[in-house]
Amino acid sequence: MLLRAVGRQMATALRQKTAVRSIAMSRMALGGGGHHHHDPQPVYIPKPGPLDWSLCGSGGKPKHEFEPYKPEVGTFVGALVFVGLTIAAVLFKTDTFKEDKHHHHAHKKHAAHHEEEEHAEPEPEPEAAPVVEEPAVQEEEGAPTASDSDSATTSEPEPVQAAEISEPAPAPPAEPAVTPKEAEPEEPAASTSSEEKPAAEPTTSEAKEEKLHCEYVIIGSGTAAYYASLAIRAKQAEAKVLMIGEETELPYNRPPLSKELWWYGDETAATKLDYTSLSGRKRDIFYEVDGFFVTPEDLPKATHGGVSILRGKKAVKICEEDKKVILDDGTTVGYDKVLIATGVRPKKEKIFEEASDEAKQKITYYHYPADFKRVEGGLADKSVQKVTIIGSGLLASELAYSIKRKYGDVQIHQVFEEKFAVEDILPAHLAEKSTEAIRKSGIDVRAEQKIHGVRKCCKNVVLLLKDGSELRTDLVIVATGEEPNSEIIEASGLKVDEKFGGVQADKHLKVAENVWAAGAIVAFEDVVLGKRRISSWEHAQVSGRLAGENMATNGQTEKAFWYQPSFFTKFAPHLHINAVGQCDSSLDTVTVHADPDGETPLEKAVVFYKSKDDGSIVGVLLLNVFGPSLDVARRIIDDRKKVDEYKEVAKLFPLYDPPKVEEEEKEKSP
Structure with a gap:
C-alpha cells in the first residue's frame, strides 16, 4: 500500500x-x-x-x-548559471582550450613523475643505491637522454638533440634490463616532437617515407589515372589512392582544349576553362572539384579511404623490391600496388629549340591548359592577329579549324612537310579532299614545306620556308606529334617497347609484380589486334578502369583488354570523322561511298582497314556516318573475318538518310 x-x-x-x-x-x-x-x-x-x-x-x-x-524565470536563470559555471570550470580548471595543450599535458605528467622521484628517493635502502646508479651510467654512454632524471622536465629538448647528433656512436649494450623508471624519459621526446620537427626534417627522409605510404599509388594525374582511382574505389569502397602528378592542375579532360573550348567557350574560357555544352549547361574541363580529393596529410587518417593527389611532383624511379616510388625532391612514397599512367608530352622540334630566346617567347608547344590560356588570351585581346600552326596531324588540323571558327578575322597558316593533312590516318583520296576542305574554310595551307629558319623581327616571328619564302606571324603553335613520358620506365629497369615506345605490359595491363600501366604510356597485348599503344581519350578512360579493377581484384581472376576504343575529330565544317580500331593509312583500305543524291548535304563514306597478315578488317573509319555505327564497327573488328563484298558489309551502316514521309507515300501510291 x-x-x-x-x-x-x-x-x-x-x-x-x-x-x-x-x-x-x-x-x-x-x-x-x-x-x-x-x-x-x-x-x-x-x-x-x-x-x-x-x-x-x-x-x-x-x-x-x-x-x-x-514564466519560470528561476529555471532559466539557474540554467544560465549552470552553463556559465561549466564554461568557467573548463577554462580555468582544464587545459582543453590552450594552444600548447600537448606540451602542457607532458609537462604536468613529467612534473608529477619528478615529484614521485623526489618522494621516492628516501625510501630505497642504502645498499640498493649503487645498483640503481650502474644502469644509469651505461645509458649515458649509449643514450644521453636518461643521464639525469632530476633535469628531465627542464631540459627535455637538449638531450633529444644530443641523441640525434650522436646517432653514429656505437649502440648501447642490451645486457642491462630496462626498468620502467629508465624508460620513462623517452616520453618527453615523443610529446615534444612537434616543437623539434623543423630541426629533424632535413636530417633524414625516413619520416617522409612513413608519412607518404599508400595502399594504391598512381604515377600520373590524367584521364587514365583518374578513372583508375574510380575503379579501385568501386572495387574496394574504403581503399586509399594517391595520385602523383607532374602538372599543377587537377585531373582534366584534354580533348576540349582543341574542340569545345573554342567552339562553345565565351569570354570566361581563358580563365575558368569552361564552355556551354550542347545541353545548354556550363561545364569546365575538370573531372572533379578540389574538395573531392583528400589532402595527402589526411589520407592515412581517412576512416573510409579516399583519393588524394600530389600536384607538381614528378616520380623519377620505382623500386620494385622495396615497393617505393622516388620523387624528384627526394621524397619516397611507399606502395602496395602502383600504376604507371604518365601519358605523353609534345614532341620537340630541333629548329625551334635552337631559336633565340626572344623568338621562343612566341612559340608554343600546344598540349596543356596553360597553352590554351596563352593562345586564347592573345587572340581575345587582339595582340595576336596572325597564327601559324606547324603540323599535319589531328591536333594541328583541329586547332586550325577551331581558332578560325571562333576568330574569323584572324589569319591562320598551317604548315607541314607532308603532301596532305591527316594523311597518316586517311587514305590518299580522302586526305586530299580534307586538305581542300581546310583551305575552303579560310585557312592558308602550306603543304610540303619545311621550316629552315626562325628569327625574331620586331614584335613578330619570321619563318623561313623550304621554297625560300618567309612567313611573318605573331604566334607559332607547334603540334607535330607526341612522345611517351618513359624516363621513369628506363630508370626503374622496366621493359620499354622498341617498336611502339612506352612500357611493355600483358593483356591485363600488368607490367611486373604489383606494377600496372594504363593510358598512352602502355604498349599492351590486345587480344584481338595484338601489340598496340594507343593515344586517345577513350583508351585512357577504358584502360584506366581496367587497370584499376585488376589492381583491386585481390587474387581474383584479372580481366584482359578486349575493348576497341574510338576517337572523334572535326577539322572542317562538313567533315565529322569517327574511327575505331587500327586506322593506319599504311594499311590497305577499301572505301565505300554513298551515291550523291542532291538531298544529302554531307558526303558519307565508310573506310575499312585491312590487316597485312590475313586481310581481315582491323579498323573502320566513318565519314559523316552517325548512329550506332561504332558498335557495329567494333563487332566487325572482333569477328576478324575476311570480307569479299565490302558493299554488303557497308549496308550495316546508315550511309543513306531514311526516306521522308512524302517519298514513302509516293512509293505506296499506284
Missing part, C-alpha cells in the same frame, strides 16, 4: 513538473457535441486536483498551484 502511494505521488509530481495532462477523447474534445450548425465548444482542460494519497495514506494538497502561463 505504501509503495503504491509513493508511486502515485511521484507520477503526479512528474505531471505537474512537465505540465502533462491527459485529455479525454470525448466528442467535445474532438470537435463534437451540440448540433452540426453550432460552433464546437472549446476544449476543457481541468486544473490538477489534490493528490489522492500522501506518504501516510491520507489525502494531501499540492504546495503550489500549477500556473501554465507564468
